[in-house]
Amino acid sequence: MIQAIIVDDERYAREELEALLAQDGDIRVTACCANAIEALKEINSRHPDVVFLDIQMPQISGMELIGMLDPDAMPRIVFVTAYDEYAVKAFEDNAFDYLLKPIERPRLNKTLERLKRDCAPQPVARLAAPQLTQIPCYRHNRIRLVRAEEIEYAYSELSGVHVATADETAHTHLPLKVLEQKAGLLRCHRQYLIRPEVIHEIQLLEQGLAEIHTRSGQVVPVSRRYLKALKDRFGFR
Amino acid sequence: MELILALLQQMSVYLVIAYLFSKTPLFKPLVGVSVRFPHKLVIYLVFSGFCIMGTYFGLQLQDAIANTRAIGAVLGGLLGGPVVGFLVGLTGGLHRYSLGGFTDLACAISTTAEGLLAGLVHFHMVRKGQVERLLSPGVAFVTAFVAELMQMAIILLVAKPVGQAWALVQVIAPPMLLANAGGAALFMNMVRDQKAMYEKYSSAFSTKALQIAERITSILAQGFNERTTARIARIVYEATEVGAVAITDREKLLAFIGIGEDHHLPGTRIASAQTLRAIDSNEVIFLDGIEEPYQCSLSQDCKLGSTLVIPLQGDNEVIGTIKLYEPKKKLFRNINRTLGNGIASLLSSQILSSRYEQQKNLLVQAELKLVQAQINPHFLFNALNTISAIIRRRPEQARDLLLHLSHFFRKNLKRTGDVSTLAEELDHVRSYLKIEMARFEDRLAVDVDIDENLYNLRLPTFTLQPIIENAIKHGISTLFENGRVCVSARTTDAGVELCVEDNAGNYRPDANGDGLGMGIVDKRIKNLYGERFGVSMECQPEAWTRVKVSLPKQGMTP
Incomplete structure (x- = not known):
């Protein structure tokens, strides 16, 4: 059984695709999401085999969503669009799956057959922008889009990944790995990332450890393993 | 004594x-x-x-x-x-x-x-x-x-x-x-x-030149062709009192007035070597009839004996000539030589500016067509997808939406006129909105608050629709919920102001693509009513975007 998630901001579009997929006994739709933030959460928790992804969505587009997914746990993506010449050209150039709305039954069947043969993800990440500009976060049960350059540091703990700006912290579904690669943050600890621009001072401690003091007065730990890389970065030997 | x-x-x-x-x-x-x-x-x-x-x-x-x-x-x-x-x-x-x-x-x-x-x-x-x-x-x-x-x-x-x-x-x-x-x-x-x-002498000369200039300008605004050049040649002929006047383009004779009309026929190819030389070398050629006699290349019996051939300048090339002739028994007057040169340069600049006008208009028309073609695919395929989903559950509503869609497209195709009434614009927009509201459901609400007295207001066709489409495409569609578009109108001192406001506040002046539609709406209004009118935008990021269209009051006459 192939597990699928549908991501589209229009209810009728989700319903239509769900109805079409329901006719195939080998596919099970486990979630329908109305935006990229819901989708990020569902994809991270349900680990679907395939995601049917609309490109044009509010705040965070389908392409941006791809950039936020953990590259090591990437599901197979089937893009869905009504009309987007440039995107369609990119899909064709890269031989990626895509469907055009309104979705035609025979075309969908072809896609599903291919999925049943091979569910391995395609390298769709190359379509996504190399840098993220906004990071979807939760704070007090509300969705917030935090601008990437406002993040001072990020850390992971048992409850998940958190990002901290100068005056607040929020929970996010993005893995540290993605933030490190795409949000301009630097690894300083197995569980911590720091934005180099906000470092005020690095206080060296015993046993090769250190602490970073940010300009806004926050303290971030530095582990032995990453201290050297950090020193190299600022030209200390 | x-x-x-x-x-x-x-x-x-x-x-x-x-x-x-x-x-x-x-x-x-x-x-x-x-x-x-x-x-x-x-x-x-x-x-x-x-x-x-x-x-x-x-x-x-x-x-x-x-x-x-x-x-x-x-x-x-x-x-x-x-x-x-x-x-x-x-x-x-x-x-x-x-x-x-x-x-x-x-x-x-x-x-x-x-x-x-x-x-x-x-x-x-x-x-x-x-x-x-x-x-x-x-x-x-x-x-x-x-x-x-x-x-x-x-x-x-x-x-x-x-x-x-x-x-x-x-x-x-x-x-x-x-x-x-x-x-x-x-x-x-x-x-x-x-x-x-x-x-x-000089005041008579200036008066004559000015009169010619004035009369020619209004004629040339209608283009450079056989009909207009015939009228111009007539004016020059009467003002200069030369034997004959001819105007050619690069290949053929466009107009000929005066002595020799019987065998210098408009529409025939240029036969005279002097004219071809003037076109090729872009220089004024003068045969005074004494030292350098002129002989008509068409007929041995032609009475014309002297000629002045002046090339007309286009963008980068000669686009034709104007020629003045005198018969063999008459001297070519110096004043006519000067006047001929003046008329030629006047014609040249007029031709250039009327060409430029024409191209400008063509450009606006072409851009408008482009916008019409551009708005459609996104909207059409999304609409069809929405309808195909609704058919499964509520065939009646789906049928209704299909009718709105066909109404919208039929209007799009039919509306070839330049100017329509506000009522017609609203009708066109209404079909469009019906479909978008079905597609976005509760994410989109629309308020139209326009006094019926203003329904006869005249405005360029496709003024309102692109603006409302922009508000939805770049505004409402970026919101997770509770999108609202308000369309209103009010009379001002200068005329009437239409306002389209969304609550997204997502307008970016440099965002590529969306400027085109607005730019054309603005350009058309300015072309029709003058620089004082047009489209302006205000934006409070993440709160609202307001697009205002100012139109003249006199546009209200039915």
Whole structure:
């Protein structure tokens, strides 16, 4: 059984695709999401085999969503669009799956057959922008889009990944790995990332450890393993 | 008495020479009272010549010369000022001195003094701002009369022996006073007449040129073709009174009016070698009919004998020619040559600007078509997808939406006119909104608050729809929930203001793609109603975007 998630901001579009997929006994739709933030959460928790992804969505587009997914746990993506010449050209150039709305039954069947043969993800990440500009976060049960350059540091703990700006912290579904690669943050600890621009001072401690003091007065730990890389970065030997 | 007549006779010959001279181009600088150096030099040379001539035209008597030398000195002074007057007098005086006689020194001094006196009159008049009076024959008469009295006095004072001088003065005073004063007045009259003639000539020329320009401009606005060029050729033909006028493009004759109409037929290919040469080399070709005769290449019997061919300039190339002809029995007038050149450059610039206008309009039309074509795919496929989903559950609603969709597209295709009413615009928008509201469901609400009195307001077709589409595409679709678009209208001092507001606040002036539709709406309004009207935008990020369309009140007449 192939597990699928549908991501589209229009209810009728989700319903239509769900109805079409329901006719195939080998596919099970486990979630329908109305935006990229819901989708990020569902994809991270349900680990679907395939995601049917609309490109044009509010705040965070389908392409941006791809950039936020953990590259090591990437599901197979089937893009869905009504009309987007440039995107369609990119899909064709890269031989990626895509469907055009309104979705035609025979075309969908072809896609599903291919999925049943091979569910391995395609390298769709190359379509996504190399840098993220906004990071979807939760704070007090509300969705917030935090601008990437406002993040001072990020850390992971048992409850998940958190990002901290100068005056607040929020929970996010993005893995540290993605933030490190795409949000301009630097690894300083197995569980911590720091934005180099906000470092005020690095206080060296015993046993090769250190602490970073940010300009806004926050303290971030530095582990032995990453201290050297950090020193190299600022030209200390 | 005999002497008076004799001297007047001499003066007449002198004036005939002056008259003939006044008809030459050399005379032209003299008619203006000028302060510039080259003019003054000409005045000095000319009147020194007349001054010396006056001595030669004099009558020998009693070892002296009764003469009209003073005319040159006085006119030189009056027209040229104190310095020129002095120099003219000095030149004439030195020449007289070289001829000898017992009054040689007295005459040299007095002639110089006469020139200076007239120059002082000039200086005085200019200071008083009465430049025009310098050309008055009366002033010349009085100046010359006084100058001659002064000369007589100087002869009495300087010439020796005094007895002989007194006897001389008694004889020559009356004829010289009369001849010089009268001659100066007549000479000045000639100068004035000549000046009046030049002025009349140039004002007639300017009037003619302006009239042609005005009439041609309005015709050329309708394009450069056989019909318009025929009318232009007619105007040029009537204004210049040449034998014939022709206008060609690069290949063929467009219009021909005048002598030879029977065989110079519009629409035929250019046959004349001169015309082809003018087009190829982009230069004016003139065959005056005397040194270089013109022979019509179409007919041996053609009466035309001289021609002026002037190329018409387009963007980077010659786009045609205008040709003026005169028949063999008539000379090609210089004024027509000048006028022809002027008309050609006027035509060239007119053709350029009307072409530019045309291209500008085409561009706006093309851009509009592009926008119409552009809005459709996104909207169409999303609409079809929505409808195909709804069909499963509520076939009736789906049918309804299909009808709205077909209504919207039919209107899109039908609306070819430039201007429509606000009611028509709202009708068009309503179908569009019905579909978008079905697609976005509760994420989109629309308020239309427009007074029925404004339904007859006239505005360019496709003004409202692109703006509302932008509000949805770039505004509402970026919101997770509770999108709202308000369409309203109000009358202002300047006219009527339409306002489309969304609550997304997502407008970015540099966002690529969305500027095009708005830009065209703005351009069309400005084209139709002027720069004061058009589209403006305000945006409060993450709160609202407001697009305002200002239109004139007079657009409301049904």
